[in-house]
Amino acid sequence: MHDRAETAGLPAPTAGDGPATEHSAYAVIDSGTTRTRLRIWQGHTVVWEEKRRVGAARTASEGPGPLTLALGELLDAARQQATLRAVIASGMITSNVGLFEVPHLSAPASYQALAAGIRRHALSGLGEMFFIPGVKTLPGAHENLYGDVLRGEEVEVVGLRELLGLHGEVSFVHYGSHHKLVRTDDHGLLGSLTTLGGELLGALLGHTILVSGTAALSTLGPPDPEWWNRGWMAAEQSGFARAAFSGRLAGQLLGAAPEQVTAFLLGAVSQQDAILLAGTAPLVLYGHASFTEPVAGRLRRQGRDVSVVSPELSERAAALGAVRLFEGSPYA
Numbered sequence: 001m002h003d004r005a006e007t008a009g010l011p012a013p014t015a016g017d018g019p020a021t022e023h024s025a026y027a028v029i030d031s032g033t034t035r036t037r038l039r040i041w042q043g044h045t046v047v048w049e050e051k052r053r054v055g056a057a058r059t060a061s062e063g064p065g066p067l068t069l070a071l072g073e074l075l076d077a078a079r080q081q082a083t084l085r086a087v088i089a090s091g092m093i094t095s096n097v098g099l100f101e102v103p104h105l106s107a108p109a110s111y112q113a114l115a116a117g118i119r120r121h122a123l124s125g126l127g128e129m130f131f132i133p134g135v136k137t138l139p140g141a142h143e144n145l146y147g148d149v150l151r152g153e154e155v156e157v158v159g160l161r162e163l164l165g166l167h168g169e170v171s172f173v174h175y176g177s178h179h180k181l182v183r184t185d186d187h188g189l190l191g192s193l194t195t196l197g198g199e200l201l202g203a204l205l206g207h208t209i210l211v212s213g214t215a216a217l218s219t220l221g222p223p224d225p226e227w228w229n230r231g232w233m234a235a236e237q238s239g240f241a242r243a244a245f246s247g248r249l250a251g252q253l254l255g256a257a258p259e260q261v262t263a264f265l266l267g268a269v270s271q272q273d274a275i276l277l278a279g280t281a282p283l284v285l286y287g288h289a290s291f292t293e294p295v296a297g298r299l300r301r302q303g304r305d306v307s308v309v310s311p312e313l314s315e316r317a318a319a320l321g322a323v324r325l326f327e328g329s330p331y332a
Contacts, residue, residue, distance in 0.1 A: 028089075
């Protein structure tokens with residue numbers, strides 16, 4: 001395993017609340033829009049994890065109570081598993097609809113700057129925590145005319161670069177509630193680009209006329225490649241709105257099964273997000289396999305340098321990246 005203090009240019013850990021050791025246990029909190037997960041990182045791996053279905057969406061509508069309660073339960077359970085050296089948090093928990101806002105750093109943001117930007121804060125009932133900042137891409141030209149923001153992906157890409165032994169410029173595309181491109185190099189994060197791809201698919205499958213003729217993603221399995229490609233081509237040729245309705249027509253007039261219609265819609269949404277796949281840097285795809293696998297297959301047929309990360313590895317990377325940044329901070 002590479003030493004992140006060397007591969008990312010992070011400073012070596014300094015003395016803090018006791019020396020860090022190979023077996024130091026860290027509670028790593030990843031709190032997003034709809035879900036909060038706590039992992040214990042110890043001995044170069046995740047030794048325990050648990051999650052709750054609460055995040056920034058509920059905090060925005062109901063206040064901090066539900067998330068604070070969920071975190072209290074998670075931390076109580078974690079402290080029964082190990083003696084924690086630090087509690088490290090990233091994601092939407094550091095936003096204005098989280099529990100402690102940390103301003104974004106501006107891209108390009110070095111790994112050292114991310115580590116130095118970590119903030120220590122004690123929350124009532126939860127204790128002392130260390131919050132990792134997100135990164136904003138300021139408005140520019142072309143595809144980033146309006147700029148971009150990210151929270152949480154910064155720790156994932158730090159961890160993935162180490163676990164995969166990556167060097168030089170590498171672009172990561174995460175498929176989740178939002179689909180996000182994060183460009184990186186050996187020094188830091190260069191910028192990002194986000195779409196509503198995941199939420200858009202969820203809206204199509206749950207809140208439109210397409211509901212009756214589609215299958216739930218949780219039951220789908222690998223998307224039918226022929227119908228996935230049909231969806232991509234329909235969006236490319238006719239635009240996304242027409243392609244989406246064509247999914248209904250495929251079921252009614254062509255006899256497509258619900259699983260095939262869902263694969264068709266996955267292809268259409270993927271084509272809408274083709275802007276995330278532009279460029280010449282090697283690509284690493286991670287997140288929902290219903291997107292990563294077929295997208296990777298299409299790119300490989302075009303001769304692109306692309307790899308897919310398993311959910312298990314990307315989850316491990318999220319914990320590792322948070323710990324590496326903390327180890328490079330003034331608090332370590």
